[in-house]
Amino acid sequence: MVSFKQLDGEYLLVKSNIGSEQSKCHQMPPRENWCLSGIKTHLYLIGNSTEGNCVSADEGLLDALLLSEWEDCSWKGLLKYDVTMCETKIIGGEKELLAQLNDKWNSSFPAEFEKNTLQPLGPGKPTHMKILRENLLFCIASGEKESCQSQLIPSAAIPMDGFLILVNVNPVEYGHIFLVPYGTKRRPEFLHKEMFYLISRFAKEISNCSLKVFFEHSSSTTPDYAYFQAAYFANPLPVELLPVITVYDCKDNKGVTISELADYPLKTLLFTSQNLESLVGLVAEICSILQKDNNVVFNLLVSDCATKVFLFPQVHLPAAGSHLSTWECGGYFIYNKRSEFDSASEAELSERLAAASLDDQGFHALKQLCCSVAVKIAP
Template sequence: MVSATKLEGEYSFHGKNPPLDQSEGVKLHLYRFGIEHHGNDDLKRITCIDQASPTLLDTIILSQWENFAREGHLGYDVTTCKLKVIEGERNFVVQMNDKWDSFLLKEYGKFRQPLGCLKPDCTESHEELLLCIAQGEKDVPEVVPSATPVNDGVLLIANAYPVEYGHIFLVPSATNQLTSFWDRRMFGLIMRSASEVNNAAFRVFFDDGTSIVPDRMFFEACYFANPLPVESASTVAIYDGKARSGIRVYEIVDYPLKALVFTSNNVNALVNVVSEVSSTLHENKTAYSLLISNHGRNVCLFPQAKSLVTGCCLPAWECCGYFVYGTKADFDKASETEISDKMASFSFQDDAFEDLKNLCCAIADDHAM
């Protein structure tokens, strides 16, 4: 179990967001990043983060989510769900959860307009709104309590039907998504959030092709106590970073679902490369999923071939080797062979994957200039 450490003094986040004011619209805590300082095209951090201690953003997210849970808004206690590791080479993880609801982001429609203009009424509830994250103008991060969500920020929304502890949605403001599916600046905020949380348990997911909300860009995140199976898979380098970008691209081998990993200590370069790859795949109507891990320094790409039977794809956590079963019978009989066969049925064909590898290396090379 992952738990928050309460911060004493100026910031205290165990209380719920202030009551909603009908005249002012929705109010919630606003977290603003400190200004990025660049030198030699590498991101310089203002302060050194002690990885043994929770960061401010990590503490806020967990505190707000735990408060949401304590107030009884979750459909179930995910910490009581039975887990087991499947014996075999890949150590797939399966969860027994007969209450999990795969309908993503319930009542998504009420967040389609800027929340500064959203007026609550007696029939609406916004307890699931935990936080807004945006770029700041100061050298250090700051928290603004009871603020109107900014139109260029990212909303953190609790998932009442969590797959794992701390399950949240990260939803860019609707005003930034009127002209295109992928917003590179918003993806940059997501990547920086992962870096700022600075918790190895924190993973961010993205699905394009499995969303119930077509052409809407939103992410999910959970805290996983142990490495996901894909993170333990073997890799082979196919592109070694050049010049200033430091981008490296690896192919995951001996894994049932073909995948690539992009890594760099330069967050901005990683954002640029993954954004261009993602936009290209979307324009070509290719389904894919992403995993952001290792404090925002790794992005794993899972291109997928949609099932001819269902027309669906694997959600990102299943791509990573983590599966939720709704019946005890399915949970008990889960095997490495069954899971591997399921994953392989969504995997790219060899020739298509070679084309994708060439594309990713070309894009990485372009951004290394």
């Protein structure tokens, strides 16, 4: 379970027990040795507007670009299956959890992706680099600071300090992608504010409420490689429709409201704001504190065009072997077998969610932490 302790000062902090060696970032290879140097691809530069009053010259361009490139990969046969043919259903019950039947779904694929695609970024890995190049759809990066207008460059070099948009060949839903930071001087093991800000701007620029962005931070003796996932869901995830209880109310339109989901087996916090910078700043600060504890497991779900962020804390369960994915936290479950899909019940899935949830004491401490940080950094 996540443990908290009160420290001197204004923050309620989690215990930090990461060793000095574990907390060190891995150095990236020199730029001239990078496998993707010299590759040309679409580059989408996201404008620097945070208030939503300045969009790309062709509104919806990023959404269309992502879908067209993903569909092109599908037509080329790069995907392992057609996810649109998978049967889905609403599981009876008050929470209306969702289930998908997919006998080709590989639950261990994200770990394989990290091992086979993300880790060997230097030279001498031709097979891995071939996969990386084949799966590359396009790149995103921040536009010029003085310009709020976004633009698409059809053929550009891979940016340093941008994100690679890679197709997920083992999709959980339509348009499933990986968003991988590229070009930083150090390999990102944790979620940084700059990374989260660019990804949130990406979600806002897509301007399609069907797109959900996921981030997962798990406890491990081996430092994680921080990256995001995103996919389009035809219907809202169950957690997006649940009633909430306000924990912290913002004082103006630039602040962030913190709520908790009412009557959900996995204790969850929801951060909402129309001000992207305020929302990202608060969530990133809270995540940086949580990541200092090597036993903390949490997931983020960015939804509603980056106006909402769900925080799903999970207990540390070494015996379980794995933790809930973000879509599972959100109430969306995948089954490989027809018998299990047909017999899926809200009671069974609620038990799975509850088993990963913080207890009342741990969740209360987390709420105190979030409110403390909100008061400290409020605009």
